[in-house]
Amino acid sequence: EVQLVESGGGLVQPGGSLRLSCAASGFIFSSYWMGWVRQAPGKGLEWVANIQQGGTEKFHVDSVKGRFTISRDNAKNSLYLQMNSLRAEDTAVYYCVRERYSGNYYFDSWGQGTLVTVSS
């Protein structure tokens, strides 16, 4: 069974940093694109970043470029999101997602989410 378990969320002051982790199990982690999707309270889904299987190719939404960095450790079956210079508008539940390819990329597995609150 595919499992994605996020950790590392919490309360942080504006301008602070946080590192989210996602522990993956039940599949060959190194064979999949992985990513992060967030959802601000009462709002819709926003794609944040994704990373190719080997970690050399990665993409970030414009609103986090230069502040957030996605990375992975295939030996540890883990995905990370380093978040720096946090702003109030980064407050959201952050979901770890697996991207599957079958003629098209899609998010077929989601973690339970971890809440990040940016507030003084």
Place this chain on the structure above:
Amino acid sequence: DIQMTQSPSSLSASVGDRVTITCRASQSISSYLNWYQQKPGKAPKLLIYAASSLQSGVPSRFSGSGSGTDFTLTISSLQPEDFATYYCQQSYSSLRTFGQGTKLEIK
């Protein structure tokens, strides 16, 4: 970036109704379009991928169609468990984007 626009933003319907949700892309995305269902307090769940392929385990009352810029999600006969928020998402671009969501409520 590719913008995704869903309509309507909210919808009231009754059990047994046929419901259609529309998603429009700001440029052609071929069939690189997926649909998700989200219930309150839960992670989203994949329903449809590649515009019209039903994800394993999803009831056949859900169907998707379209290509290019215009897509639809149809629920043929609403069941009580279908009241939720639905999102479309494009994967044509490496910069993925979601629609703003359609909240389906009980009439």
